[in-house]
Amino acid sequence: MxxxxxxxxxxxxxxxxxxxxxxxxxxxxxxxxxxxxxxxxxxxxxxxxxxxxxxxxxxxxxxxxxxxxxxxxxxxxxxxxxxxxxxxxxxxxxxxxxxxxxxxxxxxxxxxxxxxxxxxxxxxxxxxxxxxxxxxxxxxxxxxxxxxxxxxxxxxxxxxxxxxxxxxxxxxxxxxxxxxxxxxxxxxxxxxxxxxxxxxxxxxxxxxxxxxxxxxxxxxxxxxxxxxxxxxxxxxxxxxxxxxxxxxxxxxxxxxxxxxxxxxxxxxxxxxxxxxxxxxxxxxxxxxxxxxxxxxxxxxxxxxxxxxxxxxxxxxxxxxxxxxxxxxxxxxxxxxxxxxxxxxxxxxxxxxxxxxxxxxxKHYISAFGEHVIGKEVEAALQEAMEGTNVRVNEFTVAPQINPESGLPYHEWFIEFENEPSNLDEFALKIDNAMRKQNVYYDDLISGNVLRKLVISKVKTNGFQEYMKSIGKLGGQNKLPRLSNERKIADLLRIE
The missing domain is CATH 3.40.50.12780 (ANL, N-terminal domain)
Incomplete structure (x- = not known):
């Protein structure tokens, strides 16, 4: 020593x-x-x-x-x-x-x-x-x-x-x-x-x-x-x-x-x-x-x-x-x-x-009274990834209030390093984890106010491109985990 x-x-x-x-x-x-x-x-x-x-x-x-x-x-x-x-x-x-x-x-x-x-x-x-x-x-x-x-x-x-x-x-x-x-x-x-x-x-x-x-x-x-x-x-x-x-x-x-x-x-x-x-x-x-x-x-x-x-x-x-x-x-x-x-x-x-x-x-989702916070979405994603080889580079979540068809839902924008073999099954795992954590979200799903979450894949480096486009690449800048509106969602380049 x-x-x-x-x-x-x-x-x-x-x-x-x-x-x-x-x-x-x-x-x-x-x-x-x-x-x-x-x-x-x-x-x-x-x-x-x-x-x-x-x-x-x-x-x-x-x-x-x-x-x-x-x-x-x-x-x-x-x-x-x-x-x-x-x-x-x-x-x-x-x-x-x-x-x-x-x-x-x-x-x-x-x-x-x-x-x-x-x-x-x-x-x-x-x-x-x-x-x-x-x-x-x-x-x-x-x-x-x-x-x-x-x-x-x-x-x-x-x-x-x-x-x-x-x-x-x-x-x-x-x-x-x-x-x-x-x-x-x-x-x-x-x-x-x-x-x-x-x-x-x-x-x-x-x-x-x-x-x-x-x-x-x-x-x-x-x-x-x-x-x-x-x-x-x-x-x-x-x-x-x-x-x-x-x-x-x-x-x-x-x-x-x-x-x-x-x-x-x-x-x-x-x-x-x-x-x-x-x-x-x-x-x-x-x-x-x-x-x-x-x-x-x-x-x-x-x-x-x-x-x-x-x-x-x-x-x-x-x-x-x-x-x-x-x-x-x-x-x-x-x-x-x-x-x-x-x-x-x-x-x-x-x-x-x-x-x-x-x-x-200020970073939450409560478009329908669900009061979802950052800790909950992070924990739900972590639970869904356990025991798999799925790896995530970055993600954020926003509500989709006016879908083209069907009930509203939470939209998860995820940039994968390793994708799940079945995206729908992976989305269901996240959704179930969210329902266990947040009783309001569970009630909205059970009551057919919301349908189960939807994952939209973000292309490789898509989040970096987004942060660069708004002048916040690097340093102490952080991507919000979730938003109660779709400002970020609408600017992301989705595959």
């Missing part, structure tokens, strides 16, 4: 012990975070407008600060973007993470001197948790690749601006710099396909041990590697044994990845966003990711099926239950207050608090 690997194990134990202290005291930890946030933001414009000087409890906070999304908070954010100080958080932010909103156009999410370290620490601690649990640390001597956006930053009224992954690239610790790939020059390439080709050229002869990125885009990298070397990725990189991912559920991609790699590798799931780093997988044995309760973020949770009520109940960490679909609401040391990030989560454990991402509150 190298000195570096030995040191990593020692550091991993230290971080594990620190993590246990707050994880075993969740309610006290969140109370402390809440108090610090309110205290530090009292003199900001937002704090004055919302009576922070009189807020001493969660109940008072909820009375004074309504839930908002970006559009509803935009009047404050616009003032920050203009260069004004002490609007949402003391002083000015260090960065704006620029994201593309579906309804808001470009969104500018502030990152402050208080919030930025937690983005870096969380990613580091995820790896250290893995080292502590498994005892595996030799990978720290190998090369690591992080498929991410360009680190080139612009400036807006004295504040640097860029994609979150590009901003984070500036914070890679010195002890990882020699191991980290791709090169700075390659990382700065804007066109995603050109960038992936350059990464293949740079890495194909290297000893890659850790590979990280959104699964759909790492898949593209693996496909190009395999085509160039004419052998599985696991043969090209014999010491590659750890895949770190976030952004989307890995399970629909797992069979395809294992085929591309040629073997199984360990994986660590992360839950980062421009608005904060919320959770990471702290165990290879337990389901879900550890919710980070000490990272400058105060969490509230609203039951997804009550979210669009006039005054839905807002739950704090001590009030949540297992298996319920919650909309995640955050207040942060970057100046986001009772902010709806759009993600829905479910708790898999309450000791400690672990979560899975179940979908997006």
């Amino acid at each position: 190298s000195i570096k690997a030995f040191a990593a194990k020692l550091f991993a134990k230290h971080i594990y012990n620190k993590t246990q202290k707050w994880a075993q005291n969740p309610i006290e930890t969140q109370q402390k975070v809440f108090n610090e946030l309110i205290q530090k933001a009292k003199e900001t414009q937002f704090g004055k407008d919302h009576n922070f000087d009189k807020i001493n409890s969660f109940e008072e906070y909820q009375k004074n600060v309504p839930i908002r999304d970006y559009e509803q908070l935009r009047s404050y954010v616009d003032e920050v973007v203009k260069g004004k100080e002490n609007i949402l958080w003391p002083g000015k932010p260090l960065y704006f993470a620029k994201t593309s909103g579906t309804t808001s156009g470009a969104k500018y999410i502030p990152l402050t001197a208080a919030s930025m370290p937690f983005h870096i620490q969380a990613a580091r601690n995820a790896i250290l948790s893995y080292i502590h649990e498994t005892g595996k640390a030799d990978f720290v001597d190998g090369k690591m690749i992080f498929l991410q956006g360009s680190p080139i930053l612009e400036e807006k009224n004295g504040v640097k601006l860029g994609r979150l992954s590009g901003i984070v690239a500036h914070y890679v610790p010195a002890y990882l710099q020699k191991n980290r790939m791709p090169s700075w020059e390659t990382n700065c390439i804007e066109d995603w396909e050109t960038k992936v080709d350059a990464i293949v050229e740079e890495t194909i002869q290297e000893d890659m041990a850790v590979i990280s990125g959104i699964p759909s885009w790492v898949q593209m990298y693996f496909e190009k590697l395999k085509a160039k070397a004419n052998q599985p990725v696991g043969e090209i990189f014999k010491n590659f044994n750890l895949f770190i991912y976030g952004g989307v559920n890995y399970e629909p991609y797992r069979a395809k990845f294992e085929n591309l790699i040629g073997r199984k590798v360990d994986a660590i799931e992360l839950f980062p966003a421009s608005e904060g780093f919320f959770a990471y997988q702290d165990s290879q044995k337990e389901k879900g990711m550890l919710l980070l309760l000490n990272s400058g973020i105060f969490y509230e949770f609203v039951k997804a099926d009550e979210f669009f009520n006039e005054n839905p109940k807002r739950y704090t960490i001590g009030e949540v239950e297992l298996g319920i679909n919650y909309v995640l609401i955050i207040s942060t040391n970057a100046g986001l207050w009772a902010y709806n990030i759009g993600d829905t989560i479910q708790f898999t454990s309450l000791k400690p608090y672990r979560v899975i991402v179940s979908g997006r509150i």
